[in-house]
Amino acid sequence: MPAGLSPDAAIDDAAWAVAAREALQSAAAAMERGLDPQADIDRVLATRTQVADAQLRSAWQRCIPEDAPLALFAVGGYGRGELFPHSDVDLLVLAEPEAQAAHAEALARLFALLWDAGLPVGHAVRSRAQCVEAAADITVLTALLEARPLAACADAVQTLQSATTSGRIWPAQAFFEAKREELRARHARFGDTADNLEPNLKEGPGGLRDIQTLRWMALRVCGTSDLESLVALGQLGADEFATLERQRLLLSRLRLGLHLVAGKREERLRFDYQKLLASRLGYDDTADSLAVEQMMQGFYRAAALVLRIGERVLQRFEEQIEGEASPRPIDAHFELRRGYLAARDGAWPQRPSEVFALFATWAGCVDVRGLHSRTARALAEALPQVPAYTEADPALRRQFVQLLRGPQPVETLTRMARLGALGRWIPAFSNVSGRMQFDLFHVFTVDQHTLAVLKNLASFASGKPDERFALAHEVWPKLRKPELLLLAGLFHDIAKGRGGDHSELGAVDAREFCAAHGLSEGDTALVEWLVRRHLLMSITAQKQDIGDPEVIHRFATAVADRERLDHLYLLTCADIAGTSPKLWNAWKDRLLADLYTSTRLALRRGLENPVAAHERSAETRYAAAAMLGALGIPEAQIETLFARMPEIGFQRGRADQIAWQAASLRGTAAGDTRVRVRPLAGSTGALEVFVHSPDREGLFAAIVATLDRAGLAIQQARVLDGPQGAVFDTFEVVPAQSHLKPAADDVERRLAAALAGDLEAVRPTRRTQPRHLRHFRIAPQIGFDAAGPGRTLLSLVCTDRPGLLADVTQVLRDQSLSVHDARIATFGERAEDVFQITRTDADGERRPLDHAQQQALREALRDCLDGELR
CATH class of the missing domain: 1.10.3210 (Hypothetical protein af1432)
Structure with missing residues (x-):
């Protein structure tokens, strides 16, 4: 309870807060209507704003004396009249220092009362001089430009406006350049593309902030209060304004729905909400397209249009500030204006061929900043004249082919795509x-x-x-x-x-x-x-x-x-x-x-002369022997080393790989364990891992778990049986996270240490499944087939996740199965892995899995994979 507030007044404030909270909750419930495509989204947002206005004015009157020299303004998005369900209610109290001190307790009571009512208030109390000082931060100035009086006399309104005029702070050119740089930096944070899987509806490229930025620039550069006023000034075409308005309404409805389905202030359209929001907005799955894909396509197209028109408007603001420069002719049809490519004829284009000529000219110029805004608008208006290629005459088709054969063909196709011409053609x-x-x-x-x-x-x-x-x-x-x-x-x-x-x-x-x-x-x-x-x-x-x-x-x-x-x-x-x-x-x-x-x-x-296995083996053996000989290894020792290696390795391996593995065996006996790791030739970050060891239960699972702990993802594994019960395991691995670069010698030490100890103690690391994978669950598909003599082919398709392979190999280990070959493929959230496996009989012979063993393995794998989904 604020100091000086009587118990009765506190009770009255509490009752007021309950009533205000109920009024706000009722208004919030009514916002559901904004999800209806037929609803006026601006009216829905304005209604909530009006309810908040009423509660704020009521609280102000309750707490602040009528004669107090204080003024209350809505600023930011609230000042703009766009109050989304979970947006902040940003306020400015304008008061000179003496008034701030005299009414400090009253203001404390006001803000406490608003919070009790459920209004997420963000507030600042500033004098005129403090406003000027704070507005040196362009973000603060931007919020003040949206100021809307809630409880303020005309003098207070004039005082605030005079404090933020361009003559006093942030003149038009400086403001424009700063906001343009701010926009570019913001776009860069999102990879300069609106086509992110989880786009930010407010801050992302082509989002609502882009439209708001154009409005702020218009206010400072042209002195207009809204974008529509730019039409009369010739800075914005009526068609461009109508397009921006349509996209603003679509984006606003998406943002409103996102706040509602998330139940909090959320600007990023995350996977958690995409399907639910698509359903709430009335989209339905079709045979060709999911509801969520239809909704997202609408967003991406809207963002692309906002970006396209925004580029033109920024250029016009730039011209407004800097003035037109003398054009520099390129040819009879085109010229450069301030570095932008422009059509010389104000009536351009008259024919579709002139559109293709524009892109041909553009491709031949290396010092062009972009397309001039007037020409870009003329192109947009002329797009309906560009026929589909099926309806075009042969000459126009030849023009398009020449674009593909001319300079910068990919850049030309990209420009045509972004400006809408490629989709027409x-x-x-x-x-x-x-x-x-x-x-x-x-x-x-x-x-x-x-x-x-x-x-x-x-x-x-x-x-x-x-x-x-x-x-x-x-x-x-x-x-x-x-x-x-x-x-x-x-x-x-x-x-x-x-x-x-x-x-x-x-x-x-x-x-x-x-x-x-x-x-x-x-x-x-x-x-x-x-x-x-x-x-x-x-x-x-x-x-x-x-x-x-x-x-x-x-x-x-x-x-x-x-x-x-x-x-x-x-x-x-x-x-x-x-x-x-x-x-x-x-x-x-x-x-x-x-x-x-x-x-x-x-x-x-020649396809009629396929390479036979024995030919491939002989070629590899000869080439590997030459590499070892170059290292000074005697021929007799080379043959001894080769005799310790599996014959199939010469058929399937590379010569340099065979030579490396053979050299690694020097100084070892058949029962020794030897681990070697090297960078994969011709690559960056990938490693090749070689393990020679006596075969024993759990060996493969222990290797996989250790590599997983080292931050490495296995892409391919080959497990070959060598003479005298030894195994030759080869792995090709890459960092599980691109910024990690495990050193080969460190991986080698960790793996050797793990294999020298108790294999049973080497277990997979337990990890939390990443959030995004929860929305892309794939029902596990487990299949068995014959994999040549004596082996079973296990195929597994399931949702990928960190540590998946380590967990799967642990299941194989628990089932007392041996792995002889593995191919690991990951496609986004989808893992598709294949293993060649065997079981060992009581007599020590390795055999394929029978039906009962296959079923037992299938159930164990399902338990492992399903457990992650629960």
């Missing part, structure tokens, strides 16, 4: 614009993923080596017509969301497009094949044993020729790396490079 691309897939594998919308793939292809063409890709810059120059690969990249995912196999549907689209644009049958067939089989190399490399000559022969047969192989390799690298920043790693790079090299050799040899 290829309607199928428009359909995937803003389309998200509700999983963790695809972290971008389909159109943004496509542009990322094209950007990767452009990097291959740059001639600058990139350590992420071992061979891409060597392969690119061999392409006969690079534009064919660009077309394959453009169409590879264009049929997502239609139902059916997107590769097959996209191949049909690609053939129709290529034929319509006059490509030869051979070129058309190549693009069509690449789109249809764009996943072939990725699946082969990650799910099959590319050390097996039969696997290489099957893949080479499917590819059939060197030209397809070159194109498919580059497309696969660009596709995986463009799916998620975290998906591409050194192991995948090495895997694809090895598959490419092996297939190239198979094609050179």
